[in-house]
Amino acid sequence: MIRSPHACVIVPPFCVILFRSIAKQPQxxxxxxxxxxxxxxxxxxxxxxxxxxxxxxxxxxxxxxxxxxxxxxxxxxGSNTSLKCMLCGITKPLDQFAKNQRREAEKARCLKCMKKRAEEDPWATEPDSDDDDDDDY
Structure with a gap:
């Protein structure tokens, strides 16, 4: 080995290459x-x-x-292959749910229930009021 004036050890190039390959290759x-x-x-x-x-x-x-x-x-x-519909409570395969419904499994609604819900008339139900008087307004 030859010492440089800067007190560094100079090694032949093949040793440096060998050292680098050993250092890069952990067990x-x-x-x-x-x-x-x-x-x-x-x-x-x-x-x-x-x-x-x-x-x-x-x-x-x-x-x-x-x-x-x-x-x-x-x-x-593993990945889910089925979901439970929150409306009908039946566990069904993923292809019976819209992709958007698959994102939140707890709130998933199957295509059949979504279609049934869309066909319902929202104004056909009774009002949710406990009062019989409409004069309170």
């Missing part, structure tokens, strides 16, 4: 631990989006995967 993990079931599982038990959270990214600083919270495919919640 390759064969298994990861699911945060919910607490089991060590192989990488194929996790979705791509979960793996992207923990596996090395050349554009982001490296973080130890054991400090990240990821869940395996079995512990990850």
């Amino acid at each position: 390759q993990y064969q298994t990861l631990k699911c945060v919910f079931c607490q089991q060590e599982k192989p990488l194929d038990a996790f979705s791509k989006s979960q793996l992207n959270k923990v596996l090395p990214n050349e554009f982001a600083p490296w973080v130890d995967p054991s400090k990240k919270n990821i869940s395996c495919k079995k512990c990850t919640a």
